Amino acid sequence: GLADTALKTANSGYLTRRLVDVAQDCIIVEEDCGTTRGITLRAVVEGGDVLVSLGMRVLGRFSAEDIKDPATGELVVPADTYLDENMADAIEAAAVQSVKVRSVLTCEAKVGVCGACYGRDLARGTPVNIGEAVGVIAAQSIGEPGTQLTMRTFHIGGTAQVAEQSFFESSNDGTVRVTGATVTGADGFLVVMSRNTAVSVLVDGKERENYKPPYGARLKIKDGEKVKRGQRLADWDPYTTPIITEVAGKIRAEDLVDGFSVREETDEATGIAQRVIADWRTSARASDLRPAMGVLAEDGSYVRLANGGEARYLMSVGAILSVADGDMVKPGEVIARIPTEGAKTRDITGGLPRVAELFEARRPKDCAVIAEMDGRVEFGKDYKNKRRIKITPEVDADGNQGEPVEFLIPKGKHI
Incomplete structure (x- = not known):
């Protein structure tokens, strides 16, 4: 116990010293x-x-x-x-x-x-x-609670919140405005189809609340509808990210090979068997598979999406399939679910390592790849075990077009 305290003090003192070192000229x-x-x-x-x-x-x-x-x-x-x-x-x-x-x-x-x-x-x-000397004051203010923060994260103090939310409710009486891409699901509710959809509540024409529902959320209201305070606006499953079809048609499974890219798993809690996408890149014979779900029209060709692309949805490792080959689907239906990490308990004593990590430019593991500019996405030729994505910028008002940018993305990532 005493050794632990001594180490903790040294570590936290070093954090303070590094902070003062960078902030002292402010x-x-x-x-x-x-x-x-x-x-x-x-x-x-x-x-x-x-x-x-x-x-x-x-x-x-x-x-x-x-x-x-x-x-x-x-x-x-x-x-x-x-x-x-x-x-x-x-x-x-x-x-x-x-x-x-x-x-x-x-x-x-x-x-x-x-x-x-x-x-x-x-x-x-x-x-x-x-x-x-405001820089030194700021550095000392961050470093001062360092000795009190625990080095390990199993001490929980302060108010612990489980950081998981699965619905929005209106906190005012007013009118709803929905912006962004939605599609009407089979049960009549709107389903959010893009990451920049926003739901706002207007009171006397002034925006009082603004919510960003996640992809796949079900909206319980329509654009322009009147809502009361406490009325549910949207809900979603906080533990999975859905892959949703925007069009109706017949499902065709592609490259779903049992034992290579798909495996049967039995859920221990419910006893229900479910099909899960396995990591197909581990075996040499299956390394060029591309598991996907396509939506076919009656003539057997792919249904076209609004942006002109084919209705093919690539599956990522760990996705749980909700439909089988040959099923008929309606717009807004979930064809697969990707489990997300469960709720982490957040509290004030998150630990010094978490704080120190923010100040050191470490490479995060499993980080997202973010587009650097607006434009059209094209899938290029694959390179070894990476997927090539090209973004071509739109032609602007003066008729100029920027250079396209290429990204190489590891195969297992969900795009």
């Missing part, structure tokens, strides 16, 4: 650097409840641009104004949704940071003085 050097840049702040909303109001978040900062009343358009707070308690209350009263404020992240001072980008000195409750 000193308030001037009153105002004159930048127009800033960051946009919104209220912190989790599960429909407002945890931190917008007024609390902007308190003690400087506004980066004019803040106007969204209903009347009249000026509430001019740009470059110190937001004290009265200003924060005025912003709350005007029901402003988001505010652009100055931030040290966007400060343009040549050395150090400026007073307007830093804002309030929390020790005195006044705008910060020139010469304050």
Whole structure:
């Protein structure tokens, strides 16, 4: 026990030292650097409840641009104004949704940071003085609880929350607006078909809530419908990501070879047998398989999707099949489910290693590949055991077209 404490102190002291080393040159050097840049702040909303109001978040900062009343358009707070308690209350009263404020992240001072980008000195409750060593204060503030954080994560303290949510409810009476791609499922509910679908609740024409339902969520409301407070807007299964067909037709299984790319598994809890996509790249004979589910029209060809592509859905390792070869499907039906990691208990003593990891640029394992630009996706020729994806940018207004970008993605990833 004593040895553990000694090690913990050393480790946490080293974290503090590294933090001070990088942050020590952040000193308030001037009153105002004159930048127009800033960051946009919104209220912190989790599960429909407002945890931190917008007024609390902007308190003690400087506004980066004019803040106007969204209903009347009249000026509430001019740009470059110190937001004290009265200003924060005025912003709350005007029901402003988001505010652009100055931030040290966007400060343009040549050395150090400026007073307007830093804002309030929390020790005195006044705008910060020139010469304050704010970098060292920040580093010490992060390092100070290091000795109290546990090195291992089995001590749970504070309020433990299970970070899993499976529905949205409206917290206002109002009108619903649905934007983004949806398809009407067999049971009459809308099914979310894209990652940028948004559901917002408008009160007197002003947006009061905005939700981002995940892919495959079922929306319990239609666009333009009136909702009451507490009414369920959408729900979904938090433990699996579905693969959904947008079109109707007959299922054709491709490259689903028993023993290579598919295996039967019996669920221990329910005793129901289910077919799961196995890792087909491990055996040499099956390495060029591409397990997929196609949706066929009556003449035996692939049904065309709205974007012109074929209705073929590639299956990733670990996906659980919900339909079999030859089944008829309707739009919005789930053809496979990919299990996601179960709920992790989050709490305050997440442990020092988690904090230290944020400051070291480690390569994350199993990370996502994100598109660098807008454009059309094409699948190129495969390279060894990687899949080649090419993104061609759209032609812009001047008739210019950028260079296409290629990504090589390992075969087992779900695309």
